[in-house]
Amino acid sequence: MTTRGPSLPRITDVAALAGVSASTASKALNDTGQLREETRQRVRRAAEQLGFTPDSRGRALSSGRSYTVGLITTDSSGRFSIPIMLGAEDTLSAGEMALVLCDTRDDPLRESHYLRSLVSRRVDGIIVTGRRTEPRAPVDVPIPVVYAFSPSTDPADLSVVMDDRGGAASAVRHLQSLGRRRIAHVTGPSTHHSALVRAASVVETAGDAMVGEPLHGEWSERWGRHAVDVLLRTEPGLDAITCGSDQIARGVCDRLRELGRAVPDDIAVTGYDNWSVMALASRPPLTTVDLELEELGRRTAQLLLEAIAGHPDPGLHQLPTRLVPRESTLGT
């Protein structure tokens, strides 16, 4: 078993093995000072032999930076913030920055505790993310902050979000390009920002092709199934249903199949999210809108690194989504 112990080699161990003073060993390993190349090599070999790794906290203290970034998330289920976090981690680790994870579980007290703790650890910056696209109150810390997915209510803050209007419009334009002329929209609660933005964009883009008002309900397969019964009763001539999420779209496809309506021949269906477990398992697989959340995470980290380096680019940054065409509109 691997144990902590006296085994972690110190600079003095390296110096002893190389037959030099600790300060010479330190200069050799840090490439500073006036030393003969032979001495520098001997110290390096000794460090390698002992498995000595320099203490990066020394670098941190002398540079005034910790090479660490905090990530505050409210999203304990992780559907949206996990890919953002992984994208951010990818970019940060390439820049030798560590990412400290802080899960607030939607508790404001936990959030302020984490903020204090991150500031006390002298992190170089903070990423704040959440599970809803509603703007959120800014955090008050004296270091750079970038908001991802959930933007700050302060338009002067640096926020990175996806272009939800553009995403919803791309699904409608795709249906229209396939000749669909009677399009319905089924989506999540009218109290959710993302549902409202997508619905408004669908209505605007579809124009005369829109049948009825957007139908708001739960973000669930069950609601998708139920909405089909409502729609076929009120809008029997529809030829496409564009949905606010893949879960809803999957329920829509299941119910259409049960009622003997062919997807896409009778009615084409689009989802939203490109959540593979839903979009690919759906029968048929869903044409959907990919939120490109990993890219959103990478871009967030880049903008934070630039802000830390003294070049902030404040304001709202909107990133494009990507339409992914599959059998639910294209057929087989």
Added chain:
Amino acid sequence: MTTRGPSLPRITDVAALAGVSASTASKALNDTGQLREETRQRVRRAAEQLGFTPDSRGRALSSGRSYTVGLITTDSSGRFSIPIMLGAEDTLSAGEMALVLCDTRDDPLRESHYLRSLVSRRVDGIIVTGRRTEPRAPVDVPIPVVYAFSPSTDPADLSVVMDDRGGAASAVRHLQSLGRRRIAHVTGPSTHHSALVRAASVVETAGDAMVGEPLHGEWSERWGRHAVDVLLRTEPGLDAITCGSDQIARGVCDRLRELGRAVPDDIAVTGYDNWSVMALASRPPLTTVDLELEELGRRTAQLLLEAIAGHPDPGLHQLPTRLVPRESTLGT
């Protein structure tokens, strides 16, 4: 916008405001030295007024600890490691420890890079987790390590896993307690450790009630649907199907419904994982086995904290799973 700047107050600012020397201010805030209570209070008020937070890196250097733990994961999709990570983070943050996330994306080169980087940052310990239950090669670092979900191949290492044998057995015993006497098993690839362990436990627990051999295929709904066609042809008298995952079980339920077989009246079905998006959306909702992954993460973090404190408890720790009964066996 929040910017980094000269605004982060320093101990000298606190000292100036309180009218004391920097070393007195430091003693007052660290509760050390001989000071009058009035002086201590004045310094504290000054610190509060300025929003001064002590630099925890100083505490870290003087104690020889960084109050930081690294988490190495290979699981970029996050299905299993995310709840483990959140559980670990919960326990660690209660102990004022920060969790640094390192996603290796299954790349051994990235893994060694991260290990070197974590050691160089002087983290106090490392959690290693993965997305398969196969034992993995141990990592070689001079600090405490705990393996979670994917145990170390070295039995002397500290590994925390769930009791998969017990989990699979609990599903079979539940079916037997409901009077089921002809039980089939449908699960994932025979090259996966988790599929093999669960299948062996089902066979052993079911005894004479087992019909046929375990059926191995993909971890997918599609395989669940296909397996139903196979089973109804070869084992027409079966009255229960216990599945190796919720995805498979959901496919089993869908296909049985399409064929007009009632779940659970004709055939009871159990899943495995308690992955809510599958288990609750299934028609009917699935009786399943919860892996208790957040608890696994919390226990992992506790064992790591004990090892860091010099009290390691090496060996394999198996945590219980939890049977969650729902309509797919109980009916409505």
